[in-house]
Amino acid sequence: MISKKMKYALKALIHIANHQDTNVSDGHAVEYVKAHDIAEQGHIPKKFLEQILLELKKGRIINSKQGNVGGYYFVKKPEQVTLADVYRLIDGPIALVPCASKNFYEKCDDCPSEEECSIRHALIQVRDETLKVLEKKNIHDLAKGTYIDANVSWTI
Amino acid sequence: MISKKMKYALKALIHIANHQDTNVSDGHAVEYVKAHDIAEQGHIPKKFLEQILLELKKGRIINSKQGNVGGYYFVKKPEQVTLADVYRLIDGPIALVPCASKNFYEKCDDCPSEEECSIRHALIQVRDETLKVLEKKNIHDLAKGTYIDANVSWTI
DNA sequence: CTTTAATTCTACTAATTCCATAGAATTAGC
DNA sequence: GCTAATTCTATGGAATTAGTAGAATTAAAG
Numbered sequence: 001m002i003s004k005k006m007k008y009a010l011k012a013l014i015h016i017a018n019h020q021d022t023n024v025s026d027g028h029a030v031e032y033v034k035a036h037d038i039a040e041q042g043h044i045p046k047k048f049l050e051q052i053l054l055e056l057k058k059g060r061i062i063n064s065k066q067g068n069v070g071g072y073y074f075v076k077k078p079e080q081v082t083l084a085d086v087y088r089l090i091d092g093p094i095a096l097v098p099c100a101s102k103n104f105y106e107k108c109d110d111c112p113s114e115e116e117c118s119i120r121h122a123l124i125q126v127r128d129e130t131l132k133v134l135e136k137k138n139i140h141d142l143a144k145g146t147y148i149d150a151n152v153s154w155t156i
Numbered sequence: 157m158i159s160k161k162m163k164y165a166l167k168a169l170i171h172i173a174n175h176q177d178t179n180v181s182d183g184h185a186v187e188y189v190k191a192h193d194i195a196e197q198g199h200i201p202k203k204f205l206e207q208i209l210l211e212l213k214k215g216r217i218i219n220s221k222q223g224n225v226g227g228y229y230f231v232k233k234p235e236q237v238t239l240a241d242v243y244r245l246i247d248g249p250i251a252l253v254p255c256a257s258k259n260f261y262e263k264c265d266d267c268p269s270e271e272e273c274s275i276r277h278a279l280i281q282v283r284d285e286t287l288k289v290l291e292k293k294n295i296h297d298l299a300k301g302t303y304i305d306a307n308v309s310w311t312i
Numbered sequence: 313c314t315t316t317a318a319t320t321c322t323a324c325t326a327a328t329t330c331c332a333t334a335g336a337a338t339t340a341g342c
Numbered sequence: 343g344c345t346a347a348t349t350c351t352a353t354g355g356a357a358t359t360a361g362t363a364g365a366a367t368t369a370a371a372g
């Protein structure tokens with residue numbers, strides 16, 4: 001199960017993707033999306049959302065502009081941000097055990113032979129299949145059709 | 157990530173599978189595996205293990221016999237107990253969101269249209285792929301070759 | 313330069329879940 | 343009845359999750 005943080009992060013990213021001016025000229029977007037709007041329309045606690053947006057910024061998925069007319073915008077293109085990227089950033093390892101993880105690998109403390117571990121073997125298969133799907137889907141895909149009207153439709 | 161409980165449950169089930177007399181005659185095994193041994197050889201806190209075994213019993217995966225020569229044994233055959241079964245029993249839903257779950261379905265509180273939700277759609281795919289692997293692997297598969305020597309080898 | 317309205321950052325709290333332990337009750341065999 | 347096992351319920355601490363508070367900072371606009 002994903003955390004609420006992850007859920008909020010996805011909602012926020014989709015919101016930004018759907019609202020920012022994608023007309024980029026010199027590398028950065030021209031319109032900034034305010035945390036206030038994301039929070040209100042997504043029914044996300046604003047202060048909590050700010051923390052999450054900060055993490056997404058540290059993860060170099062979005063960036064922000066301060067000040068009166070500030071807000072958030074994508075650094076990468078939404079097409080280039082996969083579910084796997086967001087998952088790793090917010091909820092951590094995708095694998096079910098550390099010893100089956102690519103990016104968060106840790107050795108089991110009481111494992112004499114990883115090669116012979118049938119459980120690890122099985123859970124690596126789970127990881128691979130999960131990754132296939134999570135890496136195939138990006139924010140742009142999710143944004144399409146998800147946001148319908150400012151008043152109603154958050155779907156996750 | 158799976159919980160320690162899940163890890164211990166798998167270790168326990170594999171241990172029982174490897175130690176119980178599989179020579180069943182009238183429907184129940186003839187040899188019982190003691191929690192004490194499972195705990196000692198698997199380095200599992202005994203009291204915690206008891207709780208876990210109790211849950212596995214309530215989930216009708218194993219059964220127990222009380223008394224001096226008591227212990228635990230499989231109700232189903234180890235071949236019939238899949239990773240998915242244990243996961244659902246111990247760690248709950250396999251899907252990443254409740255609205256994408258088969259066995260633990262819950263509606264999102266703020267979702268106007270499940271059919272149109274692209275996130276749900278993506279996470280259902282994740283669930284399906286995960287299930288394929290988890291349902292393919294059973295305790296018998298995992299037990300084979302995993303247990304090597306009473307003194308050393310727990311592998312997960 | 314001052315005001316204003318936004319983000320940034322750090323710290324804190326409440327609630328929940330996870331991990332583990334304690335101990336009394338129960339059961340079964342000798 | 344004694345012993346050694348499971349059964350069951352309760353409890354406690356640690357870790358994680360979810361959310362809050364408030365001051366600091368930034369940048370545009372009047």
